[in-house]
Amino acid sequence: MIEVRNLWTQFGEFVVHQDLNLEIGQGEIVSLVGGSGSGKTTLLRQMLGLEKPTRGSVRVFGEDISRTAHLQETRNRWGMLFQHGALFSALTAFDNVAQPMRELRTLPEALVRDAVLLKLHMVGITPGDALKMPADLSGGMIKRVALARALALEPELLFLDEPTAGLDPNLSESFVELIRSLHQAMRLTVVMVTHDLDTLFALSTNIAVLAEKRVIAAGTPEQVLATPHPFIKQFFLGERGKRALEELHGSRHA
């Protein structure tokens, strides 16, 4: 699905990515992890075509994103959940989700209405809350509506930027559950950036670790954990990491 080849990114003199390679296959849930400033979000934005790499290529669905002539068609095939939702604050929750469907100009309004309500139902928003403005929604509901908007055009690929940041443990657990069930129901490929080790181990089928300006390890969680690298040891095997890992092993064995 996604293929990053020999990617270089520079901001002035500062090199963010140096010969970075990464491949993401269909149906995977891939987490990009790394320290602050390691260029995770930059990489995500390059996959979305919001930023251009200095050198190298980022191919999504086989199209080179920074050079393709079909950027709009490609963009209709993926959905993005921004860290703070990025809902249009002037539109109701319902209109926010309806916006990408209406933008196609051919779907009848009755169909759009039912399809939006189904999407909101899938993320657990009742029709009663659908007419509220984003300012009147709680943080968890904003993320849910934003997820429904990201899924509005039945994407094959879903990008998540810190999906559980700012949610309480209960909410973030149910959000993880939601993403997992949608991943199965809609056969999604998911790429996410996260710092939350619980979310990381609960969701990902694959992990890619960014450090030293490149991907130092990529593969299943077990493979990545077995990689002998000081950053991986420190990141995953600190106190918090150990706790999350115990849960991972517990759930795998149960």
Added chain:
Amino acid sequence: MPILEQPVLFLKQNTPLTVHASGHWQVHALTHPDAMSAIRATLANVPRNTLVKWDLSNIAALDHIGAQLLWNAWGKIRPQQLAVLPQHAEFFERLEQAGPLALPQRTKMRRLSLSTLGGWLTGALDHLSGFIALIGQFVMDLGRFAAHPLLGPWKEISANVFHTGYQALGITALVGLLIGVVLSYLSAQQLHTFGGDIYLVNILGMSIIRELGPLLAAILVAGRSGSSITAQLGVMRVTEELDAMLVMGLPHGFRLIMPKVLALAVSMPLLVIWTDAMALFGGMAAAEFELDLSPSYFIQKLPDAVPLANYWIGLGKGVVFGCLIALVACHFGLRIKPNTESLGQGTTISVVTAITIVILADAIFAIVFSNVGYY
């Protein structure tokens, strides 16, 4: 792009009547301009009863929007005779489980009724009381400032004088100069017809110093600084900076509003002098051209033509207009709600109200000082 097969519906007239569907029933295929209209045309021919057999086993791919389209065509119940591939059945199961979903009825607003009229009235009263409270707060802050002048927000005041005064010099000079030229040409032609050329100095001097200078400066400042004050406060509301200030014990009135009002009260009269000078200069230059009225005569005649009181009235107007613009801008800025639409609306209303109030105040000045400054 993968090649999508166009979604197609067709009828087979055997008994029972069968509807066949094939192709990609996915949103990107359905949005193909011909696909949707063809499907609608076919659906119009399908009788609405339970005897129709639906055969979906030739569908290549399905998604929620395609499934919803079929589901709506069935009247939102599963048809009795339905052939569907197992991997597509889950979409209809999900639709069935979701049950009927409907938006709650929005209460329709009548065009004009007693309640909307009441709404306007309470809205206006709310603004009025809010504005009066703002003025009251400002006076109290002013008292606090006067009691301990060394603890006052001097830095904010000087920064605001720089932004609202110094940075407005260019635009006020340009507009003042041009208005002076226009006014001079216009009056010169009229005066010339009955030989009253020398009275040009009186007309220009009186109108610019007493009326146009302060008014022009005020309108420009309302558009420039009024909108920026409102937008700044509005963004501070959106980013919760206003709440952060309150939490740290920095009152809005003392640290945000009073410096802006004082800064405009200082810079507006200075801008009025500047605009007056520029407009008179423009008028003088045009007079030299049009009527051969020499600049030295113009300058010599000016103090005789315009009593000093007019100058003071102009400066007084500058102070009052400056305070009003800043207060109106702060009033609307603090009322902005944390969303983008409210920010745009608030800024527009703020500028429009500021200009209206300035003109209103100008009319009051004209009435109050109707016997001052004339021979």
